[in-house]
Amino acid sequence: MNEGWVVFAYVVVYGFMAGYGAYLAVRARSLRRRRES
Amino acid sequence: MRRSGFALNIAAVAAIAIGFVSAVGAPSEQTQGDFARIMFVHVPSAWLAFLAFGLTLAGGVMWLMRKQERWDRLAAASAEVGVFFTALALLTGMIWGYPVWGTFWDWGDARMMSTAVMFFVYIGYLALRRSIPDRAIRARRSAILGIVAFVQVPLVYFSVNLFRTLHQGATFAGPDSPIDEGFVRPLLINLAAFTLVYAAFTMSRMRIGTIEDELDDVEALPDLELAGSGVTEPNLGRDFADE
Amino acid sequence: MTGMGFWRQAREIARKDLMVEGRAGEAMYITVPFGAVALMLIPLAIGTDKPLLARVGPGMFLAVSLLFGMLVAFRQTATDTQPQRELLMLLGTDAAAKFVGRSAASTLLLLIFELVLIPVTVLLYNPGRIDGWPWLVLVVVLLATGLSLVGTLAGTVTLGLKTRSTLTPLLVAPLSMPMLLAAGQIVESLRVERSIVVWVLLMVAINLAMSVIGVATAKPLEETAT
Numbered sequence: 001m002n003e004g005w006v007v008f009a010y011v012v013v014y015g016f017m018a019g020y021g022a023y024l025a026v027r028a029r030s031l032r033r034r035r036e037s
Numbered sequence: 038m039r040r041s042g043f044a045l046n047i048a049a050v051a052a053i054a055i056g057f058v059s060a061v062g063a064p065s066e067q068t069q070g071d072f073a074r075i076m077f078v079h080v081p082s083a084w085l086a087f088l089a090f091g092l093t094l095a096g097g098v099m100w101l102m103r104k105q106e107r108w109d110r111l112a113a114a115s116a117e118v119g120v121f122f123t124a125l126a127l128l129t130g131m132i133w134g135y136p137v138w139g140t141f142w143d144w145g146d147a148r149m150m151s152t153a154v155m156f157f158v159y160i161g162y163l164a165l166r167r168s169i170p171d172r173a174i175r176a177r178r179s180a181i182l183g184i185v186a187f188v189q190v191p192l193v194y195f196s197v198n199l200f201r202t203l204h205q206g207a208t209f210a211g212p213d214s215p216i217d218e219g220f221v222r223p224l225l226i227n228l229a230a231f232t233l234v235y236a237a238f239t240m241s242r243m244r245i246g247t248i249e250d251e252l253d254d255v256e257a258l259p260d261l262e263l264a265g266s267g268v269t270e271p272n273l274g275r276d277f278a279d280e
Numbered sequence: 281m282t283g284m285g286f287w288r289q290a291r292e293i294a295r296k297d298l299m300v301e302g303r304a305g306e307a308m309y310i311t312v313p314f315g316a317v318a319l320m321l322i323p324l325a326i327g328t329d330k331p332l333l334a335r336v337g338p339g340m341f342l343a344v345s346l347l348f349g350m351l352v353a354f355r356q357t358a359t360d361t362q363p364q365r366e367l368l369m370l371l372g373t374d375a376a377a378k379f380v381g382r383s384a385a386s387t388l389l390l391l392i393f394e395l396v397l398i399p400v401t402v403l404l405y406n407p408g409r410i411d412g413w414p415w416l417v418l419v420v421v422l423l424a425t426g427l428s429l430v431g432t433l434a435g436t437v438t439l440g441l442k443t444r445s446t447l448t449p450l451l452v453a454p455l456s457m458p459m460l461l462a463a464g465q466i467v468e469s470l471r472v473e474r475s476i477v478v479w480v481l482l483m484v485a486i487n488l489a490m491s492v493i494g495v496a497t498a499k500p501l502e503e504t505a506t
Contacts, residue, residue, distance in 0.1 A: 002072035002136055009132045010057075013078045013125055017053070017234060020121050021046075024241045031248045035255075101500065150457075157454035164450060168441045178437045181497045185433060185455060188489050192458040196482055200465060203474070 042240055049237040052230035059223040072136070077223055079129035081231035083152060086126045089119030089235060090155055093162070094187045097180030106250070107243075109176035112183060114242035116162050118235060123156040145201035151194040158186040172250070286377050293373070293381025298388065300357045307352045307389045315348040315393060316400050323404065330406065337405030338467045345394050345423060346460050350452045352393055353386045353431020359439065375498035379432060383494065386428035394420050412470045419466050422483040426459045427452075429490035436501050459486050 060077040096112030099105075130149050131141040143149065162182055169175035284292065301307055322340055323333055360368065368378065398420075401407070410416070434451045438444045462479040469476045 002070065005132055005136055006071055006074050009075045009078060009129050010060075012128055012132070013082070014053070014057075016121070016125055020238065024238065024245065028241060028245050028248070031245060031252065034252060035248055154454045154457050157450075161447070161451040161454065164443070164447055165437065165441075168438075168443045168447060177500060181433075181501060182437055182451065184497070185430075185490075185493055188493065189455045189458060189486075192482070192486060192489075193461075196458045196461050199478060199482075200461060203465075 042237075042244065045233070045237045045240060049230070049233040052226075052233045056223070056227035056230035059226045063223040064219045072133075073220065075129055075133045076220070077227045079126065079133055080224060081228045082122050082126040082129055083148065084228060085231050085235045086119055086123040086152060086155060088232070089115045089122055089239075090159070090187070090190070092239075093119060093159075094183045097176075097183035100176050101180050106172070106176075109172075109179070110243050110246045110250075111239070112176075112179060113166060114239045114246055116159055116166075117242055118238045120156065120159045120163065121238070122231075122235065123152055123159060126152050127156060145197070147194045147197035147201060150197040151190055154193045155186075155190055158190070162186065286374055286380075289374055289377035290381035290384065293378050294385040294388075297358060297382060297385035301355070301385070301389060304357045306355045306357050307393065311348060311351050311355070312393050312396050314351070315344050315397050318344045318348055319397065319400055319404055333405045334407050337401055337407035338410075339464055340405065341394075341397060341401040342419075342423070342460060342463050342467070345390075345397065346427060346456055347449075347453070349390050349393050349424075349427055350431050350449060350456070352389050353428050353452075354435035354438075354444070354448045355389075358382060358386060358432075358435065362440075369502070375502040376495040378502075379436070379494045379498040383425075383428050383432045383491075386432055387425050390424035390428050391421065394424060410467070410470050411473065415470060415476060416467065418480060419463050419483075422480070422487060423459065423463050426483060426487045426490065427456060429487065429494055430455055430459075433490065433494050433497070436498075459483060462486070 056077070060074055063074065063077070065071055092115040093112045096108045096110075096115060100108035100112065127149070130146075130152070134143060134146075134149075135141050162179060165182060166175055166179050169178060319340060322344075326332070326336070430452055431448075434448045434455075438448045438451070441447060462482045465479045466476045466483075468474075469479065
């Protein structure tokens with residue numbers, strides 16, 4: 001009964017981390033590109 | 038600088054992987070069974086949320102004392118990463134809470150309440166920063182908001198605790214109720230892993246802040262060269278007509 | 281202003297603010313009616329069941345006082361324009377005295393705001409008599425001072441910003457949570473005849489903390505005003 005919630009929680013946590021990490025990476029890259037131009 | 042950032046990122050990912058393995062490998066908890074594994078991600082998230090908040094305060098205070106830009110940059114970066122971890126703490130807390138309490142929210146839970154207040158305070162902090170284009174003014178006002186907020190959050194914790202003990206008595210099963218020994222190691226491993234993730238995110242965000250400031254300076258130059266009565270500065274958020 | 285002591289400066293600033301408010305009437309003729317309308321809208325949303333309204337009446341009064349009352353603290357007339365700020369600085373006004381004076385004026389206006397809304401609440405919600413109701417006077421006063429302190433601070437931090445009218449409420453609301461909880465608990469405790477001491481102490485502590493922070497940060501914040 002409760003395993004589904006646990007899995008959901010972990011998916012949320014790791015998913016958010018990956019998402020935020022990707023967001024930061026993309027933002028950094030686009031800013032560096034602007035700086036070079 | 039790029040290289041050290043890369044190493045930290047790799048370390049953070051590796052730590053999370055190790056944390057996950059230890060979380061999966063931990064024995065089932067006595068009273069809550071597998072369900073308590075949510076604690077391995079909830080407690081570290083909450084811990085990092087508070088740590089980030091503390092560093093935002095520290096960065097602000099250090100800036101007020103030393104006036105060095107990197108302190109303000111730390112405060113801002115920590116605030117943004119703090120919103121992230123606060124949101125995670127709230128979400129995981131609610132996911133834990135629903136099967137246990139029957140509702141997503143328990144008004145007597147002092148820690149969740151403090152976390153929720155912190156979340157909105159951070160949002161306000163970031164909104165304030167976004168509204169101020171001048172770097173020094175932004176740093177100073179943010180620092181002061183940080184101080185006011187820092188005083189209030191423990192007050193929330195204290196007052197909600199008081200509220201709970203007066204209404205429900207001392208026994209209470211919240212997301213931070215004590216758990217048995219076999220759980221301590223995976224908890225600590227994940228705590229360390231989340232801290233590395235926080236460090237990686239904050240360093241990255243600080244770097245972004247540095248580049249943004251550089252770009253602001255560079256892009257403002259053409260406007261400065263044209264200075265004269267024929268050109269007026271763009272209205273970036275300060276409007277004296279409103280006053 | 282240089283000849284005057286701290287408290288005299290604060291008093292003069294408060295008097296000036298109240299005079300300007302007297303002429304402009306923003307708090308009294310706009311915010312107070314706004315609060316009254318809010319009290320009227322709530323039963324339409326939550327249901328007009330009389331026992332329900334009697335139960336939530338005092339709480340709704342506190343919530344409306346907080347959410348709408350905070351507008352009193354950063355009303356237009358409490359905000360100096362740049363020429364006014366420069367004039368006060370040239371006159372040698374102590375920034376902390378300005379904070380104290382401004383908060384005092386806002387407190388008075390907030391008290392009036394609350395005092396007008398109390399009968400409105402009684403009329404619309406019919407909460408019934410609470411034993412020990414004179415203690416509610418303390419709640420009203422402490423809420424007014426606390427809210428005006430937080431509001432004045434938040435107003436100073438958002439000075440000159442375009443998004444001021446929406447940003448300041450966003451800043452004040454979460455920071456007012458402990459105060460609202462304490463105020464609500466005092467009302468609740470009076471109703472069930474429990475001790476209110478600890479909640480009163482909490483409200484006093486909040487007021488003290490905000491006063492200290494406001495006074496201490498007044499000078500640094502003055503330098504950020506342009």
